[in-house]
Amino acid sequence: MKQRHIGLAYLSPYILGLLVFTMIPFGASLYLSFTDYNLMQSPNWTGLANYWELFTTDRTFRRSLLVTLTYVFLTVPLKLAFALFIAYILNHKLRGINLFRTAFYVPSILGGSIAIAVLWRYIFAEQGIVNMALLGLGLEPVNWFGDPTNALITITLLRCWQFGSAMVIFLAALQSIDKSLYEAAACDGAKPWHSFVFITIPLITPVIFFNLIMQMVQGFQEFNGPYIITQGGPLKSTYLLPLYIYDEAFKKFNMGYASAIAWVLFLIIMVLTLVAFWSSKKWVYYAGDKR
């Protein structure tokens, strides 16, 4: 009995933190999403009014939702493919490989920072280094921030550039694959490409699945990049839902409405995660799997 109390005492900081910083705000935001709370006055219950407005009259929400989905469906596969590609290269025994592994991981540490977002703004500016390079190659400079399509590409590239954490996880998975499998395949005449598709990929599907879920959740929550680089523009082409939530909550003080958007975003993430879990039964293979 006493030991159980000691265990609880050890757990209590975590439980308290979870309650105070996660569960209570989580519940509060659900309640506020059914109110007209504006920070300055007590909330009044408005039922489904916020949700009704979101789905019936709010053009900005529809636009922002579409942009967010486009952004996530662009960044997640691109980032995973790039991370796996680099991890595959770094899995080979090359001279100075540890230096390369560190160098490729660095953007992940820096990527979310404000300084990098500001740097990105200068790199892709009208007279930035990217356009200078294009000019050097005899190509026309591109209006990266002024054109709605290009602006989305710019912030997508920033996200893909931060592939380090996914890459490290892929690298660990690649290193855990039994080398004898490749040797056996080579003896049977398999080309490296065949080995990659029929041995590597199936054996790392649990890690691909893990990275997919993590990157998808993070993609839906992206804020710093578009906030600093494009402020959601032009024409709301980079106006991701977290930016919309922020503007409604802290610029227009519509905390109730912002909570409703946050809950819609949460539900979207949850549904897509459930779909991913459901689909994983068909393409993720674990050790001892009899399929």
Added chain:
Amino acid sequence: MKHLMLTTATLMALTTMARADDLRMSWWGGDARHVATQEALKQCGTKYGHTIAAEFTGFDGYLEKLTTQMAGGTEADIIQVNWPWLPLFSKDGTGFADLRSLTAIDLSQWTEEQLTAASMNGVLQGLPVSTTGRVFFFNKTAFEKAGLAIPTTWDELMAAGGKMGDGAQPFNAVKETAQLIITLSVVQKTGKDLVDPATNRVAWTAEELAAGFEFYNQLVETGTILSAKDEAAAGGVNLFEKPEWADGRIAGSYEWDSTYAKYADPMAEGQELVPVEMLTFADAKTKGVYRKPSMVFSVSKNSKNPEAAAQIVNCLLNEEEGIAALGDSRGLPASKVAAEWLATNGKVDPMVKAANDIAMAADGPVISPFNEHPEIRGLFLDTLEEYAYGMIDAPTAAQVVIDGANATLAKFD
């Protein structure tokens, strides 16, 4: 032993608390203002025996931070508040301490008109720090180099479009500045502010506002300003940080009079920035100056020591220690004694004075704080962007702004 340890810990905690700052002050601004305000707080703190923690930042994000603090009741004791935010935080006059109830403040240094402008529901919620207005700044050197006279009318400005050489523009109008240019053009043509105070609804007709949008388009088409798309290509860099501004390839803008130094300081050597009279149309009904109390100092209603906060506020605005240290870091002071002291002691930048004189002398309707309400401003800017990108025409843009602004205004009926 246990009691002894507890007593020692309590005493240590109390000692720490006694040493802690007893007041906090928050403000936004640039480097010059931060340095001046910290010095002023030091001087006033020493005079009255208070220690004041300084909480300062740039303008971006200040409103969001203040809003969160106000909602949580953790705002600083002394708060710099943008005048248009007063209705947001204190619609009924209870958002901040009633400054008329604090005895340490010498209210005779402001006119009743100034105090009324800083009151909500008849309760004095802030002390006007300065009165400011948007004025035109032009790069005299750039115009001389192009062989052109500095414009005095809109027609002259547009005539300079495409004639500055090296792909230079005679003028800048981005985001809020572009919105205020449209506002100015409509005010000059109609003589009316955006909001009719009698009805609390938009005073302009859709046709009048549509003409404002079309005027903006004219500025783009004549090469007077860059298009929104070309402006966005630069990555949203502030005007005063742009190399084109520093070297005169952007030769003018429409900015707050108090920000003269912010725009003049980064200019390359040999470039001279001058404030000029309001540009007008031939048929203008008014110069349409956008003049308002720039900011107020408020005292938190949650302050544990409001009289001490009032002492510091009074020192900053009405007493020599504060006046000398603050100088013109917030523009020319609204307080009579501060304005006199700075003038007598030659502490005002002559250019800031010249800009302020223009803003104060020009006529125009009384500006409603709702011009800068976040919802109305956000709507105006979003609609302007859609218009600038050719997504909607001027009449549609005007109708969207009027309908949206009226919907926001209706919440304040």
